[in-house]
Amino acid sequence: MINILKIELFKIFRKPRTYIGFAAIAFIVTVVNLGFLFEGDQLLGFLLDSLKEKFYLNGKLINAYTMSFIILNSLWIHLPILIAITAGDMLSGEANHGTFRLLLTRPISRMKLLTAKFFAAWIYTVLLLVFMIGYSLALGYIIFGVGDLIVVKSAISIIASDDVLWRFGYAFLYGILSMTTVTSLAYLISSYAESSIVPIVGTFAIIVGLTIVSTLGYALIAPAIPYMFTTYLPSWDIFFQMEMNQEKLVRAIWVNLAYTAAFISISFYHFKNKDILS
Amino acid sequence: MTTEKYLEFDNVTKQYENFTAVSGLSFSVNKGDIFGFLGPNGAGKSTSIRMLLSLITPTSGDIKLFGTPINQDRNSTIAQVGALVEKPDFYPYLSAERNLDILARLSEVENRQAKIDEVLDLVGLTERRDSKVKTFSQGMKQRLGIAQTLLHSPKLVVLDEPANGLDPQGQVDMRELIVRLNKEQGITIIISSHILNEVEQICNRMVIINRGKSVVEGDVAELLTGSKMKVMLTTDDNEKAMSIIATSDPAIEMKKLNEEKISLQIERESVPNINNLLINSGIKVYSIEPIRSLEEYFIDKTK
Numbered sequence: 288m289i290n291i292l293k294i295e296l297f298k299i300f301r302k303p304r305t306y307i308g309f310a311a312i313a314f315i316v317t318v319v320n321l322g323f324l325f326e327g328d329q330l331l332g333f334l335l336d337s338l339k340e341k342f343y344l345n346g347k348l349i350n351a352y353t354m355s356f357i358i359l360n361s362l363w364i365h366l367p368i369l370i371a372i373t374a375g376d377m378l379s380g381e382a383n384h385g386t387f388r389l390l391l392t393r394p395i396s397r398m399k400l401l402t403a404k405f406f407a408a409w410i411y412t413v414l415l416l417v418f419m420i421g422y423s424l425a426l427g428y429i430i431f432g433v434g435d436l437i438v439v440k441s442a443i444s445i446i447a448s449d450d451v452l453w454r455f456g457y458a459f460l461y462g463i464l465s466m467t468t469v470t471s472l473a474y475l476i477s478s479y480a481e482s483s484i485v486p487i488v489g490t491f492a493i494i495v496g497l498t499i500v501s502t503l504g505y506a507l508i509a510p511a512i513p514y515m516f517t518t519y520l521p522s523w524d525i526f527f528q529m530e531m532n533q534e535k536l537v538r539a540i541w542v543n544l545a546y547t548a549a550f551i552s553i554s555f556y557h558f559k560n561k562d563i564l565s
Numbered sequence: 566m567t568t569e570k571y572l573e574f575d576n577v578t579k580q581y582e583n584f585t586a587v588s589g590l591s592f593s594v595n596k597g598d599i600f601g602f603l604g605p606n607g608a609g610k611s612t613s614i615r616m617l618l619s620l621i622t623p624t625s626g627d628i629k630l631f632g633t634p635i636n637q638d639r640n641s642t643i644a645q646v647g648a649l650v651e652k653p654d655f656y657p658y659l660s661a662e663r664n665l666d667i668l669a670r671l672s673e674v675e676n677r678q679a680k681i682d683e684v685l686d687l688v689g690l691t692e693r694r695d696s697k698v699k700t701f702s703q704g705m706k707q708r709l710g711i712a713q714t715l716l717h718s719p720k721l722v723v724l725d726e727p728a729n730g731l732d733p734q735g736q737v738d739m740r741e742l743i744v745r746l747n748k749e750q751g752i753t754i755i756i757s758s759h760i761l762n763e764v765e766q767i768c769n770r771m772v773i774i775n776r777g778k779s780v781v782e783g784d785v786a787e788l789l790t791g792s793k794m795k796v797m798l799t800t801d802d803n804e805k806a807m808s809i810i811a812t813s814d815p816a817i818e819m820k821k822l823n824e825e826k827i828s829l830q831i832e833r834e835s836v837p838n839i840n841n842l843l844i845n846s847g848i849k850v851y852s853i854e855p856i857r858s859l860e861e862y863f864i865d866k867t868k
Contacts, residue, residue, distance in 0.1 A: 294667050302658055385654030389713065392618045393671040394644035563620040 288399055295407035299373060308369035308415050316358055316423045320430050323349050350434030351427030352451045356527065358423045359458065363521055364498070367469040368491045369415060374408040374473035375486025378558065382481040382565040397559050405474055405551065412470045416462050420455060436527070444529045458523040461539070465523070468516050468543045469494070471550035478554040481565055494520070513538065516546040569596040570632065571721050571753050572617060577626030579612050579777075586612040588777040589626070594721075594755055594770070599747050601764035601771030601785065602757040605867050609777035610757045611651055614725055618648050631720070644672065647719035649727060653710025657699035661690055661709050664698060665716060672717035684712040687742070703730030711742070722746070725757045736760070740767050765859040775867045788862065795856040796836060798827045801849040809846050810839060828856065 299305050323331075327349045378401075381387045390400060436451050438444040446454070472493065476486035497517040500508055512518055519539035525531050572594040579587040587609040594600045604610045615621040617628055619635050628635045630642040655664045662681060669677045685691045688708040698706065707730045714722050727743070728736045744767055746752045758764050764771060765785065772782040781788065800806045807819055807827060818830040831839065836853060843850050 290670055290673075294670060298656065298659075298667075301656075301663075384656065385652065386656060388620065388648075388650045388654065389668060390671065391620055392643065392646070392648045392650070393668065394640040394673070395671055396640065560622070562622060563615065 288403060291395060291399060291403035292406055295377075295403050296410060299407055299411055302373075302376075304376070305373055305411065307372055309418055311369060312362065312415070312419045313422060315362065316419070316426055319358055319361075320354055320423075320426050323354060324430055347432065347434035348437065350431045350436075350448070351424055352433060352436040352446075352448065352455075354427035354431065355420065355423040355455065356436060356438065359420070359523065360521075362419060363462075363523070364494075366415070366419070366466060367473075367494050367520075368487065370412050370466055370469050371473040371487045371490035373411045374470040375477045375480075375490060376483040377404045377408050377474060378477040378554075379480040379483045379486055380477075382563075383483060385565055387563045387565060391563055398555065401555055401558055405471070408470050408474060409467060412466050413463055416459060416466060420459050420462075424455065438524075438527045440524065440528070442528075444527065446527065446529075454526040457526040461523045461526065461536075464540060464543045465516075465520050468547045468550070469520075471547045471554070475550040475554040478558045478561070514542060516542055519543060570594070571596050571598075571630070572755070573627070573629040573632075574613065574617070575627040575629070577613070577616065577628055578624050579609070579616060579621060580624040586777055587616070587623075590774060590777060590779055592772040592779050592782045594753065596720075596753055597747070597751065598753050598755075598770050599743065599768045600753070600755045601768035602755055602774075603761070603764060603771055603863060604774040608774045608867075610774065611725060612777075613774070614648070614650055614723055614755075614757060617723070618646065618650065619643065620650070644717065645720045646723065647714030647717065647721070648723040648725075649710040649714050650723070650725050652729065653706045653713075655698040655706065655709060658697060660695050660697055661685065661701070662694040664709070665713060668713050669716050674717050680716055680718075684715045687715065688712045689738075704732060704735050707731055708735075711739070715746070719752065721753045721755070723755045723757075726759065727756060728758065728760055728763060736763070743767055761859045761863055773863060773866050780866045785859075794833045794836070795828060795830050797822065797852075797854045797856055798829055798839075799825055799851040799853075800827075800843065801851070803827050805846075806843055806848050809842060809848070813839075813842055 331348055381390065391397065433448050433451075435448050436446040438446065469490065473486045473490040476489040477483075480486050480489075494517055497515050498520070501512045501515055501518055504512065519542055522535065522539040525536050525539075570593045574590050574592050577587055577590045578585065590609065590613060602610055602613070612621060616623050617630065617635065619639055631645060633642050635642065655661075656667070659667075662685070665681045665684065666677065669681060674680050682691070685694050688711050690705065690708055690712065693701070693705065698709070701709065707727065711724070711727060714724070724743070728739050731739055740763060743754055743756070747754055756764060756768065768785050770783065771785050771788070773780045798806065803821060803825065807821065810817055810819060810829070814835075817835075820828045822828050829839070840850055840853060
């Protein structure tokens with residue numbers, strides 16, 4: 288099993304497409320940081336205009352934490368497509384290349400192969416998250432240093448600089464959970480597809496589609512919204528509220544776990560019984 | 566003495582929603598065979614090969630590898646099989662050696678590097694071992710495909726159209742390699758091929774399938790010698806040659822193919838006699854060529 292996992296990781300990191308996600312994140316984080324370095328006052332002024340009318344804001348408002356929070360906010364919805372590029376290719380890529388004929392005529396069971404492939408995709412997802420949070424914090428620290436974090440959501444929270452890092456840590460852990468759900472969705476579509484483009488587009492379409500539907504909040508589908516996994520994709524920001532909504536957090540964890548279990552089970556059941564015709 | 570059976574298909578059927586790919590197929594491959602698996606396009610050859618490798622699940626019937634049903638102890642039986650199924654596909658972004666290394670690791674091959682070196686040498690790809698597979702020609706991929714079947718020293722090798730993409734010299738080399746593997750290493754080989762000449766030259770047993778069913782199975786030489794040999798004769802005077810042959814043996818079947826060529830269906834032993842007869846009658850015999858008997862036989866059985 289470890290042997291197959293190593294092989295799958297080796298294959299992932301030998302494919303040029305694997306680095307698209309890392310390159311895209313590096314580019315965006317760098318551009319946003321440089322943008323704030325050169326035009327920070329103007330950009331922050333635009334963001335905080337309404338606040339300035341009522342509050343006097345003083346201190347190092349542009350700092351590593353603010354930058355990372357802004358970047359997380361912007362990238363969270365785009366991250367699934369970067370994950371789907373690799374997770375969606377795990378099974379459909381083999382079908383597309385015709386290499387299942389090589390793998391499945393070796394003395395390994397389909398279940399072992401599927402498990403190893405899923406864990407390899409999951410490890411890639413975790414590494415992408417580590418890179419996103421780690422790089423944005425590191426670059427922000429190098430350019431701006433640290434400071435208090437102002438979070439403007441339904442309420443305004445000002446979090447002291449020494450109270451921020453653990454929040455990023457938990458946001459990262461929650462991110463692993465929610466992106467594991469995304470990984471398993473891409474993996475499920477990949478088990479049915481024979482071309483990598485289908486799981487990439489399919490995963491993104493499902494996430495965008497469900498997000499739009501839940502945002503519109505039609506009465507007909509309103510009761511289903513708390514049970515959609517997409518509802519909880521941005522729930523990492525719970526950790527940046529002064530009073531954490533624990534009830535929402537627990538629900539988010541259960542919904543993510545339930546969807547992940549369902550997506551993986553269906554993909555395993557389907558692939559175990561699938562005729563390899565590619 | 567009983568012959569050890571390496572592969573047995575017993576009344577195997579594969580039914581898809583709206584068509585039957587394989588219907589009640591039965592045949593067996595013995596230890597030491599070079600076994601020809603023949604059939605026209607769409608006959609069910611690839612489906613059968615995929616079923617024996619458990620890539621496809623049969624709808625009904627039994628398949629045994631080395632006497633064990635394929636769904637029992639699958640991993641230990643498949644470990645003794647090497648297979649090249651349809652076209653040779655590899656990871657294009659990896660080198661030939663890396664591709665083989667992955668497959669050797671999956672098969673838990675001991676002395677991996679030595680075995681990779683050996684099979685690359687065997688198929689003549691040592692110099693290209695570090696080249697990415699995406700830069701390979703079809704013929705090179707085919708040779709790499711053969712190499713991967715031998716990595717784990719299998720007892721049975723299944724080759725689906727092994728000469729595909731090879732140039733004439735490559736085809737000859739391939740035939741020689743197959744015979745060598747069979748004779749020197751005792752590997753039992755199943756060849757699915759459209760090149761009947763190839764099968765006729767190297768296979769000792771064969772099955773012909775058509776529309777998913779076995780049409781005939783047996784010893785190649787016995788099946789072919791059951792019918793008379795067909796030859797094509799080219800002379801300077803075909804009318805006169807036909808008249809002389811008909812007078813000497815009215816039972817010989819003759820057909821004028823065109824102004825230059827006549828086809829004859831005769832016993833093998835009669836070929837030199839006919840040649841002598843024509844030369845003694847003053848007719849110049851330019852050529853006597855056998856018309857491939859397996860080709861005739863195949864067309865007859867699958868039409």
